[in-house]
Amino acid sequence: MLFPPDVWEIIWLSLKVTTTAIAIGMLIGIPFGAFLGLYSFPGKRLIVVLVYTCMGLPPVLVGVIVYLLLSRYGPLGSLSLLFTPQAMVIAQVALVTPILAGLTMSAVQEKERAYRETAKSLGASPIQLIATIVREARTGIWSGAAAAYGRAISEVGAVMLVGGNIEHHTRVMTTAIILETRMGNFPAALQLGLVLLAVSFLFNSFLMVGALNQWKAKRR
Amino acid sequence: MNILELRDLVVRHEGKTILRVDSVRFEQGKIYGIIGPSGAGKSTLLRVINLLERPAQGSMHVFGTDVDLAALTHAKGLPIQRQMGFVAQKPAMFHASVFDNVAMGLRYRGEDRAAIRPRVLAALKLVDLEHAAGQRADTLSGGEAQRIALARALVYEPPLLLLDEPTASLDPHNIAIFERVIQTIHQTRRTTILIVTHNLAQARRLTHACLFIHQGRIVECGETAAVFSGAACRELQDFISGRMIC
Ligand SMILES: Nc1ncnc2c1ncn2[C@@H]1O[C@H](COP(=O)(O)OP(=O)(O)OP(=O)(O)O)[C@@H](O)[C@H]1O
Ligand SMILES: [Mg+2]
Numbered sequence: 420m421l422f423p424p425d426v427w428e429i430i431w432l433s434l435k436v437t438t439t440a441i442a443i444g445m446l447i448g449i450p451f452g453a454f455l456g457l458y459s460f461p462g463k464r465l466i467v468v469l470v471y472t473c474m475g476l477p478p479v480l481v482g483v484i485v486y487l488l489l490s491r492y493g494p495l496g497s498l499s500l501l502f503t504p505q506a507m508v509i510a511q512v513a514l515v516t517p518i519l520a521g522l523t524m525s526a527v528q529e530k531e532r533a534y535r536e537t538a539k540s541l542g543a544s545p546i547q548l549i550a551t552i553v554r555e556a557r558t559g560i561w562s563g564a565a566a567a568y569g570r571a572i573s574e575v576g577a578v579m580l581v582g583g584n585i586e587h588h589t590r591v592m593t594t595a596i597i598l599e600t601r602m603g604n605f606p607a608a609l610q611l612g613l614v615l616l617a618v619s620f621l622f623n624s625f626l627m628v629g630a631l632n633q634w635k636a637k638r639r
Numbered sequence: 640m641n642i643l644e645l646r647d648l649v650v651r652h653e654g655k656t657i658l659r660v661d662s663v664r665f666e667q668g669k670i671y672g673i674i675g676p677s678g679a680g681k682s683t684l685l686r687v688i689n690l691l692e693r694p695a696q697g698s699m700h701v702f703g704t705d706v707d708l709a710a711l712t713h714a715k716g717l718p719i720q721r722q723m724g725f726v727a728q729k730p731a732m733f734h735a736s737v738f739d740n741v742a743m744g745l746r747y748r749g750e751d752r753a754a755i756r757p758r759v760l761a762a763l764k765l766v767d768l769e770h771a772a773g774q775r776a777d778t779l780s781g782g783e784a785q786r787i788a789l790a791r792a793l794v795y796e797p798p799l800l801l802l803d804e805p806t807a808s809l810d811p812h813n814i815a816i817f818e819r820v821i822q823t824i825h826q827t828r829r830t831t832i833l834i835v836t837h838n839l840a841q842a843r844r845l846t847h848a849c850l851f852i853h854q855g856r857i858v859e860c861g862e863t864a865a866v867f868s869g870a871a872c873r874e875l876q877d878f879i880s881g882r883m884i885c
Contacts, residue, residue, distance in 0.1 A: 458713075533731035536691050540725035541744040541791065545713050551743075555733060 422610070425587075430614055433591040436504055437572040440511030441519075445564060448516045452523030453549045457535060470524070473517035478510075482577030485510040489581065502583040507591070510577040515567040522563030526556040558632065565625040573619055641700070642667040642799060642831045643688065648697030648708070650683055650855075658683045658855045660697075667798075668829040670821070672836060672846035672863065676878060679852040681835045682728065685801045688833070689725045690716040702798070721748060724792030724800045728807060728835075732776035732784055737768070740776045740787060744795040762794040763787075765820055782813040789817065793824060800824075802834040806841065814838075818845060839879065843867060851875050 422430075455467060487493050489501040489509070500506045530552055538551045553560065575593035582589035584598060592615050599608035643665040650658040658680040665671055673681050686692040688699070690711060697708040702722055724744075733740050741759045750758075763769045766786040771779070779787060785805060792800065802821075806814045818841065824830050836842050842849055842863065849866040851859040853874045859866055867879065 531731065533727065533729065534733070537727070537731045537733070538743070539691060539713070539720065540689050540723070540727075542717070542721040542747040542795070543743075544717055544747070547747050548713075551733070 426607075426611070428587065429590050429592055429595050429611070432504065432589075433572055433593075433615075434618070436507045436578070436591060437511060437568060440508045440515055440571055441564060441568050443508070443512050444515040444519050444567065447512075448519030449523045449553060449560060450549060451516075452520035453527050453553050455520070456524040456527030457549060457552060458545075467524070470517050470521050474521045476514065476517070477576070478514055478574045479576035479580070481510055481513050482580035485513060485577065485581050501581060502585060502589060504582070504589055506581040507578045507589060510581045511571045511574070514574065514577060515571050518567045518570065519560075519563055522566070523553070523556070523560050526559030526563065527552050529559065530556050562626045565622045569619045569622045573615060640667045641665065642702065644700040645688070646698050646700075648687065648694055650680070650687060650692065650694040650697075656855060658687070658694075658852075660684070660857055663850070663857055663860065665831060665833065667831055668825075669847045670825055670832045670834065670845055672834055672842035672849040673852060674836065674839065674842055674849060674878070675852035680855045681852050682803050684852065685725070685803050685833065685835060689723055689801055690720050691725075721795075722797050722799060724795070724797040726785075726788045726792050726800075726802045726805050728804045730784060730788030730791075732779060732787065734775070734777050736772070737763070737774050737776045737779070737787055738772040741791045741794055744791060748795060758794055762790040765793065765823070766790045767816055782809050785809060786813065786816065786820075789820060793820075796828060796830075798828075798830060800830050800832045802832065804835050804837060807837060814841070821845060839867075851878065853878070 452470075455463065455470070485506065486501065488495045489498070489506055490496055491499075491501070500509070534555055535548065535552060538548050543551055573593060575597065578589075578591055579594050579597070582591070582594065584590050584594040590598075592611050596608045596611045596615070599605070599611065641664045645660050645663050647662075648658065648660040649656060673684065675681055683692065687694050687697070687708065688701075690708075690713075693711065694708050699706050699708050701719055704719070706716070706719065733743070738759055741762055742755050745755045745758060760769060760772065763772055766789055768783060768786055768790070771783065771787070776784070776787060785808070789802075789805065806817050809817065821832060821834070822845070825832060834842075834845065846863045848861060849859070849863045850857050851866065851874075858872055859875050866875070
């Protein structure tokens with residue numbers, strides 16, 4: 420085995436938390452973003468501005484807000500989720516959902532009016548229309564999801580605040596790196612840093628492959 | 640019997656009135672030609688009927704129901720939209736197989752899989768493109784894509800078919816196929832067809848009645864033979880003889 424069991428545990432938790440958060444974020448963000456891209460309604464502009472603002476939220480700020488919501492006297496305090504992996508998932512969902520919604524919205528808007536109108540004239544219901552256009556815009560949406568994954572797994576401020584970096588419970592790669600560095604344990608910190616790098620490289624290659632495929636399809 | 644009637648229709652874009660129709664009726668089972676110079680509002684008329692464009696005001700009586708076009712939402716218009724077929728001038732092909740493109744309308748209507756296959760193949764046969772079922776639709780030639788777009792709109796057998804310059808960019812061979820299909824489905828299904836065309840010979844060959852649209856108004860409307868021979872108004876005379884500068 421390359422790493423001691425503790426390290427595997429940390430890597431595994433990182434992947435678990437971020438994958439869960441991305442899955443939930445996709446379930447909310449993709450239909451919501453597609454709806455924003457396809458339909459107009461009063462107040463839409465405000466919501467779009469809000470989504471764009473939330474795309475760039477500093478993770479620490481997200482952490483503070485989720486912390487306050489979950490803390491004992493906060494509105495969700497009775498759930499006693501603070502300093503659990505679930506709290507970390509919540510914080511990351513808050514972080515990635517606006518990104519997924521925003522990128523889906525622009526991917527869907529890019530699909531020309533012609534596709535939307537074709538689906539509509541063939542008899543698509545509102546939900547079928549969203550499904551069809553999301554399928555048509557899938558390449559753009561997948562690269563959005565990969566970018567969001569990279570951002571979530573390498574984020575440290577929010578998971579530190581709401582997770583607490585508790586050993587065998589809420590310690591993930593980024594928080595472990597900070598701890599090891601503080602303790603002067605540089606080889607361990609670097610080792611984890613490399614794993615993190617490998618994971619984000621993997622997701623960035625997804626992006627690359629997607630972009631390449633698109634480029635090839637255009638040339639054909 | 641009228642299948643479609645429009646009343647007090649006004650379409651505006653950026654404060655400019657693009658189309659104004661006081662009243663127009665289409666009888667069940669006829670083929671109508673819509674002719675007129677470029678920018679007259681022909682496409683706009685079809686798009687309004689197909690509920691792709693919401694006018695500033697106007698009501699439509701179609702398939703026995705009355706609708707207020709200015710207030711209609713996508714969901715509320717769906718039952719009406721599902722009884723129409725529409726072929727745009729430049730049809731968009733989804734990035735999927737030809738088969739899947741043609742099957743879309745049936746899938747949206749919740750037909751079961753076993754029923755879809757034979758119907759899609761029959762529609763492909765109608766446009767002479769059975770062999771292309773497995774091909775990716777975004778690799779089709781312009782003429783093939785146009786025929787697939789027709790098959791895609793025919794497969795669910797709509798009682799009303801709207802065609803926006805379907806043969807404008809086709810060669811004589813493809814035009815002949817297209818016209819043959821239109822006549823076949825008109826005869827076998829008694830489909831009502833509205834066809835926008837710049838090809839006056841085609842309008843003469845195919846249609847029972849013609850509408851002449853000029854600067855957003857229906858200027859002439861009547862039996863095709865009468866419209867072409869009589870040419871009651873000055874604009875129509877100029878248009879038919881080619882004197883009108885479009
Ligand atoms: N979304 C829009 N915004 C502004 N103007 C528009 C819009 N859509 C259509 N128009 C204008 O409305 C007029 C009628 O357009 P329409 O497409 O109906 O013409 P048409 O008769 O189909 O012409 P063609 O034969 O060239 O296709 C044109 O002058 C066009 O520029
Ligand atoms: Mg047009």
